[in-house]
Amino acid sequence: MPGYHYGWGAVTTVNKILRLNTRDKNTLLRTSFLSQLGPTAMASMMEIANISTYEARDVLFREGEPSDCFYSVLSGYVRLYRLNKDGREADIRICGPGDTFAECLLPMGDKYLYNAQAAENTTLARFDLQRVRALAEQEKDIAKAIIRCLSDHLRTTMDCIANDRLQTAPQRVAHYLLTHCATDGGPASIRLPFQKSLLAGKLGLAPEALSRAFSSLRRAGVTVRGRTIQISDVNALRQI
């Protein structure tokens, strides 16, 4: 019954439109991945995007599970982490709006490599790996966006290793603050986009260590009240 199928197609299209609202769409095209695409490639990706929402602490997938999608964050934050055999967990990456994750499964790989959990209420775009692989074969744009995305990602991950191995807790925090404040001199103010415990994990610290790092930065002119952080002198902070 072709008419039936046609109707079905129409219904799913309607669903998609309902779920992929204008707001989501706008966020999506500012994503690190999609923002690089030309109009036709962009349309193809929009076409196969699947929006889904998660509540805080929802687990998206676990390490070792069969993988079918990669993701872009539209709003909220996602924690990527691994467990050791004692059950202790360590964050590998924190993904916020615009970030893409699990895209390293694109060339190959049928299992997720880490656990992923929503750190708060979160909306994501999901892209079927198979279909994107197929698109990348046709659209040079998409292959290029993948390259760009992987490369950016690799850089930040190598930076992370270097920071872990070279810097103390206060230095890591100072570095985070410096890379997240607009001004490049004088006083500045930052509002953390997420809980401190999440920042701690991102920096490879226990929450207590982050607290102590903040309080040790007080002498460098850093004042913390809730999620807002005042820096009296950005240049002074660079000396840490």
Add this chain to the structure above:
Amino acid sequence: MPGYHYGWGAVTTVNKILRLNTRDKNTLLRTSFLSQLGPTAMASMMEIANISTYEARDVLFREGEPSDCFYSVLSGYVRLYRLNKDGREADIRICGPGDTFAECLLPMGDKYLYNAQAAENTTLARFDLQRVRALAEQEKDIAKAIIRCLSDHLRTTMDCIANDRLQTAPQRVAHYLLTHCATDGGPASIRLPFQKSLLAGKLGLAPEALSRAFSSLRRAGVTVRGRTIQISDVNALRQI
């Protein structure tokens, strides 16, 4: 003097042929990057490959220097590392035969992101970034190889973060041994391909810490004599 220039060109061509000998060529096509290419793409890459050799401790490039090439290791080992402002250095990656590095500059970037130093006598293939960018535009194969290479690289780098954050020194060493011995049970023997100090850096440890880790693994049936390591029971080692 055109004749003079021509003569010069001829000399460098001869040099190239001399330097890209059959042995190098064979190693090159087993490289993680080139091994994935079809015959025409392979030929193009061979065409622009530039072989160069370095002695132990030679610095290939420094962080922040203008970048023109990425590299594949044919023989020997290269240390990629960063410095903190006190001059202390931390390894980000150790590259051995078949490994490719600085390839994350391909989509974009005109400065090297870390220091690179030959850890021993080393021969490398160098590829001009501009020319490979151009090739990637034409040959889909090359774009795919880049994607694959970046993806592999990203995986191992994320693994590295997880290991750094989750595992103690003896666990890291045990993990290294387990991933580098062929057998999956019973006794095994490994020969380190490089100095212990290099392994220490690779695992994010000071050389002394590696020593202590080895000696703490004695009770797990690990015997170290020079570069050869005996493991009495691989399964026992997994319990660490």
Add this chain to the structure above:
DNA sequence: CGGTAGATTGAGCCCAATCAATACCGGTGG
């Protein structure tokens, strides 16, 4: 047989993890 670089061992220290207790904040419902 020295010489030299690498590897090991010991002692002391420092940073950050852990555990436990308290303080704080942001919501919710009276």
Add this chain to the structure above:
DNA sequence: CCACCGGTATTGATTGGGCTCAATCTACCG
């Protein structure tokens, strides 16, 4: 508006892992 509650953050005390420095030991090479 206030009181209360649960989750978050801070602070203190302690532990432990790994770094540093220094001394010794080993292996390799001329």
